[in-house]
Structures are given as structure tokens and as C-alpha cells.
Amino acid sequence: MRLATYRYQDERRSGIVEDGTVLPFPRGADLLDVIRSGTVPATGTAVPLDQVRLLPPITPPSVRDFVSFEEHVEGVRRSVDGAAGVPSAWYDAPTFYFSNPHTLIGAHDDLPVPPGCRDLDFELEVAAVIGAEGRDLTVEEARDHIFGYAIFNDWSARDLQSREMQVGLGPCKGKDFASTLGPWLVTADELEPYRDTDGFLALRLRVSVNDVQVGHDLLSNMGWPFEDLVAYASRGTRIRTGDVLGSGTCGNGGCLAELWGRRGRQDPAPLKPGDVVEMTVEGIGTIRNRVVPGVPASPIGGARPRPRLRERAQ
Structure with missing residues (x-):
């Protein structure tokens, strides 16, 4: 089943995508509530899919973005940090950072260049969406907590990311502007036929810029299956209905920075207004x-030297 949230005739609705149409749920039936209840409402008259604007399927409580493709780590590390190889700690456990759930955009929305960015990049990922809540899950338990999957594009401002990560806290404004989630949410049972003998989903992934293919990979090249990511995310905390867990960017051209790191130059060039990423x-x-012009960065001065005063002046 494919579940979408969309705007039609100035109204936000959710429903089932089927045969080029959307079958709408009753007004007020939010997709996150549908996931939480586990019950699919009755649907109304079909609306042609090409007449609606697809929105992010859900507004998630949180977004964790993992880095689970070894090939991606190797290429991007050289591009962003100037370092070679893969950190040994990467192999120990699936690492993630928290992204901003309030910056999600829809499957066909424009992407404004973030303020101050010169090196704009895409990142091809798949996201799992949590259904039932849970805490301290085992890997075996985790599969039953995955409701479905969507495509996830973790847009990145590489020049901002490279500078701010020198502080040692990971990316902030290099990521904090937009992620695409969509086009809809595909329930987990729909993708079971793609599961390989090692338990990974062997889905084909492709990305193009201006209709020229830049990268392709198999989702099964992840270092850990999604069940491991879910179990790890639930350690010592509770994962909630609607939480989004990104796979991390695939290898073999899943982003431009990987190719920049391998080639030692910005080839292909960073994204610019007018470019279309599919x-x-x-x-x-x-x-x-489509990438469109953004707003200029409002200037903020650098930090002042520390005054070293320990008491307020009288």
C-alpha cells in the first residue's frame, strides 16, 4: 500500500495512491494518526494524481539520519575532512545525527539554495518510518516496528558543513535547511519481495541531475540492515510512531561530495539554480x-576574544 499526504483544491488531505489516483481518507484523517492506530479509514472518490501537490507523507516527531554505506563514508570524508579511509569507529555501531523534522519538503517542491552556500549537494537515501513505539528493542523485534519506507534526500551545503565540522560537533547549518521525503510512504510488506538472503532490501537506487545519471547503487550495500538501525536507535530511549530513520547516502555517486573526494576536484559541479535532481x-x-535561488545570508560577526573577567565590574 502507498500512503500519501497531498494538497488538492487548497486543502491538505491524506489517502491511498492507486492506479494513478489518490483515494482520499475522510477530512481530518492525518496519516500519522492512521499509522498510530493501525487502521486504514474508508476512502472517497478518486482524485487524479497529476492534479495534486504531494507533500511530505508525515511530519515526524524526529529524524535520525544514519551513515551506513561504507563507500559513501570513504569518499565524503576525503571531500569534507581531507582525510583518507574510513574511521575504525564506523564499523563498531551504526552512527547517526538528528536532522530537523520541520524542514521537510515534498516530492516535487522547489529547493532554495540555503543562505551562504556555494557547494550545494544532494544525498540519495531510503528512510524507514516507525509504526509501533518501542524501547530497547532487539534486532529481532525491530522489524515489526517498521511501518514503511520512503525516499529521503538529505540536501547538504558542503562548504558550510566542512567549516562547522571542524568544531567537532558534526553538521549543523550544513544540513539544517531541507530534506525531501516522499513521494509517499510504502508499507513494509510491499518491499518484502526485495529482501535478499542476508536480510537486506536489495532495491535499485538511481539519481540524475538534469536527466543525466550521476549515481546508482543497491540498498543492500548498507553496512547494517534497517532492523539494526531501529534497534540501535531505541537503545536507552523510546522510538515513536512516525520517527524517520534515514539509511545514510548510498555509494557509487549517491552524492556529489563522494565523487569530489574520489576525483580530487568538484566534478560534477555543485548544484546551482535551475538544476533538477531526480x-x-x-x-x-x-x-x-528543482533548485531555485535562495535568500542571502544575514551577516553575523565572529566570536569576540574572551575577556577573562571573573567578577562583574563595580
């Missing part, structure tokens, strides 16, 4: 976003 994931669908 991502297709087998069994899920396609998202297609």
Missing part, C-alpha cells in the same frame, strides 16, 4: 526537485 528507488517511486 531520484528513483525501486519499489517506492520517484522524487524530482
Whole structure:
């Protein structure tokens, strides 16, 4: 089943995508509530899919973005940090950072260049969406807590990211502007036929810029299956209905920075206004976003030297 949230005739609705149409749920039926209840409402008259604007399927409570493709780590590390190889700690456990759930955009929305960015990049990922809540899950338990999957494009301002990560806290404004989630949410049962003998989802992933293919990979090249990511995310805390867990960017051109790191130059060039990025994931669908001009960065001065005063002046 494919579940979408969309805007039609100035109204936000949710429903089931089927045969080029959307079958709407009753007004007020939010997709996150549908996931939480586990009950699919009755649907109304079909609306042609090409007449609606697809929105992010849900507004998640949180977004964890993992880095689970070894090939991606190797290439991007050289591009962003100037370091070679993969950190040994990467192999120990699936690492993630928290992204901003309030910056999600839809499958065909425009992407404004973030303020101050010169080196804009895409990142081709698949996201799992949590259904039932849980805490301290085992890997065996985790699969039953995955409701479905969507395409996830973790847009990145590489020049901002490279500078701010020198502080040692990970990315902040290099990521804090937009992520595409869509085009809809595909329930987990729909993708079970793609599961390989090692327990990974062997989905084909492709990304193009201006209709020229830049990268392709298999989702099964992840270092850990999604069940491991879910179990790890639930350690010592509670994962909630609607939480989004990104796979991390695939290898073999899943982002530009990986190619920059391998080639030692910005080839292909960073994204610019007018560029169109299209991502297709087998069994899920396609998202297609156009880059448009953004707003200039409002100036903020550098930190002042520390005054070293220990008491307030009288």
C-alpha cells in the first residue's frame, strides 16, 4: 500500500495512491494518526494524481539520519575532512545525527539554495518510518516496528558543513535547511519481495541531475540492515510512531561530495539554480526537485576574544 499526504483544491488531505489516483481518507484523517492506530479509514472518490501537490507523507516527531554505506563514508570524508579511509569507529555501531523534522519538503517542491552556500549537494537515501513505539528493542523485534519506507534526500551545503565540522560537533547549518521525503510512504510488506538472503532490501537506487545519471547503487550495500538501525536507535530511549530513520547516502555517486573526494576536484559541479535532481528507488517511486535561488545570508560577526573577567565590574 502507498500512503500519501497531498494538497488538492487548497486543502491538505491524506489517502491511498492507486492506479494513478489518490483515494482520499475522510477530512481530518492525518496519516500519522492512521499509522498510530493501525487502521486504514474508508476512502472517497478518486482524485487524479497529476492534479495534486504531494507533500511530505508525515511530519515526524524526529529524524535520525544514519551513515551506513561504507563507500559513501570513504569518499565524503576525503571531500569534507581531507582525510583518507574510513574511521575504525564506523564499523563498531551504526552512527547517526538528528536532522530537523520541520524542514521537510515534498516530492516535487522547489529547493532554495540555503543562505551562504556555494557547494550545494544532494544525498540519495531510503528512510524507514516507525509504526509501533518501542524501547530497547532487539534486532529481532525491530522489524515489526517498521511501518514503511520512503525516499529521503538529505540536501547538504558542503562548504558550510566542512567549516562547522571542524568544531567537532558534526553538521549543523550544513544540513539544517531541507530534506525531501516522499513521494509517499510504502508499507513494509510491499518491499518484502526485495529482501535478499542476508536480510537486506536489495532495491535499485538511481539519481540524475538534469536527466543525466550521476549515481546508482543497491540498498543492500548498507553496512547494517534497517532492523539494526531501529534497534540501535531505541537503545536507552523510546522510538515513536512516525520517527524517520534515514539509511545514510548510498555509494557509487549517491552524492556529489563522494565523487569530489574520489576525483580530487568538484566534478560534477555543485548544484546551482535551475538544476533538477531526480531520484528513483525501486519499489517506492520517484522524487524530482528543482533548485531555485535562495535568500542571502544575514551577516553575523565572529566570536569576540574572551575577556577573562571573573567578577562583574563595580
